[in-house]
Every structure is written in structure tokens, then in C-alpha cells.
Amino acid sequence: xxxxxxxVACLLLxxxxxxxxxxxxxxxxGNSSAPEETAPASSIETITPEKSKEANMDDTEFNLQxxxxxxxxxxxxxxxxxxxxxxxxxxxxxxxxxxEYFPVKEGADVKGAVxxxxxxxxxxxxxxxxxxxAEGLNELGYQCFVVNYRLRPYTQEEGALDLxxxxxxxxxxxxxxxxxxxxxxxxxxxxGGILCGEMLLNYDGLVDGTVLDPNYVPDELDKVSADxxxxxxxxxxxxxxxxxxxxxxxxxxxxxxxTYFLYGSKEVFSSQIEACADAVQQAGVPVESRILEGWQHxxxxxxxxxxxxxxxxxxxxxx
Numbered sequence: 001x002x003x004x005x006x007x008v009a010c011l012l013l014x015x016x017x018x019x020x021x022x023x024x025x026x027x028x029x030g031n032s033s034a035p036e037e038t039a040p041a042s043s044i045e046t047i048t049p050e051k052s053k054e055a056n057m058d059d060t061e062f063n064l065q066x067x068x069x070x071x072x073x074x075x076x077x078x079x080x081x082x083x084x085x086x087x088x089x090x091x092x093x094x095x096x097x098x099x100e101y102f103p104v105k106e107g108a109d110v111k112g113a114v115x116x117x118x119x120x121x122x123x124x125x126x127x128x129x130x131x132x133x134a135e136g137l138n139e140l141g142y143q144c145f146v147v148n149y150r151l152r153p154y155t156q157e158e159g160a161l162d163l164x165x166x167x168x169x170x171x172x173x174x175x176x177x178x179x180x181x182x183x184x185x186x187x188x189x190x191x192g193g194i195l196c197g198e199m200l201l202n203y204d205g206l207v208d209g210t211v212l213d214p215n216y217v218p219d220e221l222d223k224v225s226a227d228x229x230x231x232x233x234x235x236x237x238x239x240x241x242x243x244x245x246x247x248x249x250x251x252x253x254x255x256x257x258x259t260y261f262l263y264g265s266k267e268v269f270s271s272q273i274e275a276c277a278d279a280v281q282q283a284g285v286p287v288e289s290r291i292l293e294g295w296q297h298x299x300x301x302x303x304x305x306x307x308x309x310x311x312x313x314x315x316x317x318x319x
Contacts, residue, residue, distance in 0.1 A: 066100075066103060067100075067101050068098050069098060069100075069145075070096050070097070071098055071162055071165045071169065072097060072165065073219070076217055076219070077096070077209075077216075078161055078208075078209025078210070078212055079154075079157070079161065079213040081153055081158075083153055089151070089152060090120075090123060090125070090151050091151055097148060099146060099147045099166045099169075100130070100134070100145065100146040101143075101144075102134035102138050102143075102144040102145070102146070104141055104143055104178075105139055108138070108139065108140070108141045109141050110141055110142075110143060110177070110179055111140070111142055111179075111310075111314060111317065111319045112141075112180070112183030112184065112185065112313065112317055112319070113142065113144070113145065113174075113177060113183065114137055114142045114143070114184075114185050114186075115147055115163065115166055115170065115185070115186045115187070116129070116130060116134055116145065116146045116187050116188075116192075117147050117163060117186065117187065117188040117189070117193070119189040119190030119236070120190070120191055120192075121190070122151055122152055122155075122156060122241060123151060123152055125149075125151065125192075126189065126190075126298070126300065128300035128301060129189040129190075129192065129300045129301070130146040131146060133189075133300065133301045134146050136301055136306050137306060137310075139306075140307075141319075142310075143170075143177045143179060145166060147162065147166045149162040149163055156194060156240075157198065157202075157212055160198040160199040160203045161203055161209055161212065163195060163196065163199045163226075165221070165226075167184060167204075167226045167228055168226050170184055171225065182229050183317045184228050185228055185229065185230035185232065185313060186199070186200070186228045186230075187231070187232040187234065187309075188231075188232070188233060188234065188236055189234040189235065190234070190236050190297065191241060192236065193232075193233040193234055193236020194236055194240065196231050196233070197231070197233070197237070199226070200228065200254065201250065201251075201254045201256075203226065204225070205225055206222070206226075208222040227257075229257050229258075229317070230257050230258050230259075230312075230313055230316050230317075231259050231260070232259075232309060233262070233273070235262070235263040235269065235297050235299075236273070237272055237276035237277075238276055238280065239276065243272070244269070244275060244276040245279070246275050247279065248279050248282050248283045251280050251282075251283035252283040256283070256285045258286040258287070258316055259280055259285055260312050261276075261277045261287065262289075262291075262292070263290075263292070264291065264292045264294065264303070265291050265292065265293050265295065266296035268296070274289075288312055290305070292305060
């Protein structure tokens with residue numbers, strides 16, 4: 001029975017995202033849905049992998065403009081896979097993992113860096129959980145990076161390596177970004193939060209691509225730690241798709257950072273999120289949980305939660 005319920009929950013999660021999360025707005029008696037919030041437009045310069053490496057790996061030409069940063073050197077990406085024929089995939093076979101950089105707005109004090117992983121059941125990456133979140137947090141003083149990690153037919157393990165690589169890059173350029181190298185947080189929505197958890201449980205520190213691919217050749221960036229000092233699970237949890245982990249022993253030995261859980265009062269996975277949060281807290285990890293009244297899975301940048309996350313992060317980093 002449990003396996004059937006898990007399958008049903010997984011299908012619900014996929015349907016939620018592939019339908020565009022059309023009913024995310026909260027409702028209450030005598031009230032219509034909350035006012036629609038439109039995401040500001042984003043214009044990001046796309047840079048080829050060769051130009052990205054030249055402009056971003058060379059400290060003398062470091063670029064602090066909006067841009068796309070490719071994470072791996074072409075030809076040395078760990079654990080590549082073959083795309084089966086007749087598959088319907090979000091990314092083409094020649095997709096290169098990357099992250100979009102959103103710099104702090106001019107005049108704002110820089111508080112730290114936030115790496116954002118959108119959800120989408122590892123089938124897609126939701127637009128509403130990427131750029132709109134980055135632009136909202138920019139206003140509060142965070143250098144933001146939207147991580148375009150690998151999706152199906154890859155697994156969350158390869159995606160976790162992409163996220164770890166992104167953390168390494170940001171830490172290696174902490175001075176350029178005007179942050180303390182310890183002030184790096186990862187934020188994930190739904191499957192993106194599960195991805196953050198996968199990285200923190202199994203692929204942080206100095207774990208490199210050889211753990212999944214013995215043919216991968218480590219480089220200088222692999223000598224930089226992939227640790228994050230804070231993680232935010234937005235309608236998400238540590239675990240697998242639609243199945244939260246409550247493994248207190250694993251949490252206790254994984255040196256997890258303070259964890260912030262945020263979800264709506266109408267969240268379909270609320271019981272799993274709560275069970276996971278309780279287990280993480282029992283493992284001795286500082287935990288904060290917030291519930292947005294009336295909201296359900298997939299609210300993304302809506303719901304007016306940025307200020308609370310900002311207060312939590314600044315409390316951890318002492319800003």
C-alpha cells in the first residue's frame with residue numbers, strides 16, 4: 001500500500017509542475033484568489049563555454065554583469081549518459097550544465113550568495129522558481145545564481161554534482177562577488193530542494209566527479225569545498241522524489257547546515273515535510289519551519305516570503 005501511495009504522490013508532483021501550477025493562489029471564505037504577481041523580465045547575456053571559461057576563470061577579467069556561467073569544461077563532465085531515442089526531454093543531448101548570474105542591485109549592501117534550484121519533478125525546471133526568485137533576493141542584497149542542473153535522463157546524483165560545482169565556483173570567486181566565502185546558501189523548490197539535500201548529504205565538501213565517473217579528471221576547482229552554510233527547502237525535503245527521508249542517523253553524520261522549511265497550508269506533501277523537519281531537528285541540526293496560509297505547492301516567488309528568509313539568513317551569517 002505504501003508503494004502505491006508513493007507512486008500516486010509522485011504522479012501528483014509531476015502533474016503539478018507540468019500543468020504550470022495553475023492554481024497556486026490562496027483562497028479564503030468571501031475572498032477571491034490573491035492578486036497575481038508578475039515576474040519582472042530578465043535579460044541575460046548568454047556566453048559560450050569557451051568565452052565563459054576565459055571571462056570567469058581568469059580573475060583579471062572577472063565579469064560582474066548578468067550572464068550564463070558554464071560549470072564544467074566541455075569534454076570533462078562527470079557521468080554523462082545516452083539519451084534514449086524517442087524520448088521527450090526538456091534539455092537536448094548536448095545540454096551543458098550552467099548557472100545564470102543575477103548581481104545585487106546597484107546601491108544594495110551585499111550580504112551573501114544564494115544558489116537557486118528550481119523544481120519540476122526532475123523533468124523540467126520551472127521558470128517561476130528561477131529568475132523571479134533571484135531578482136527578488138537581489139533587492140535584499142544577495143548575489144544570486146540560478147543553477148540549470150541536469151534533468152532526465154540523468155538522475156538527481158548528476159544534478160547534485162552540478163550544484164556542488166556551482167557552489168565551488170562561487171566560493172572560489174567570493175572576493176570578486178564581495179561576499180565572505182562561508183556566506184553561501186542553497187535554496188531549492190520541490191525537486192530542486194531534494195537536489196540541494198542530495199548534494200549536502202552526499203556530494204558536498206571535497207567530493208568530486210570521480211565518485212560517479214572514474215574517467216572524470218579533477219581540476220583546480222575540485223580543490224574548493226562545496227559546503228553551504230544554509231539551505232532552504234521550499235515545499236521540499238531531504239529525500240527522493242515524493243518520498244521524504246526521516247533517517248536521523250544519516251542526518252546526524254552528514255554535518256548538515258541550518259535548514260529552513262517553507263510550505264503552504266494547502267501543501268500536498270505537508271506531512272512528509274513536517275516529518276523530515278522533525279527528524280533533521282532530532283539529528284541536532286538547527287531548523288526553522290514556516291507555513292504560508294492558504295498557499296499550495298508551486299507558489300514560487302509569490303507569497304511574500306522573501307523578508308522572512310532574509311531575516312533567517314542574516315541571523316545565521318551575522319549580517
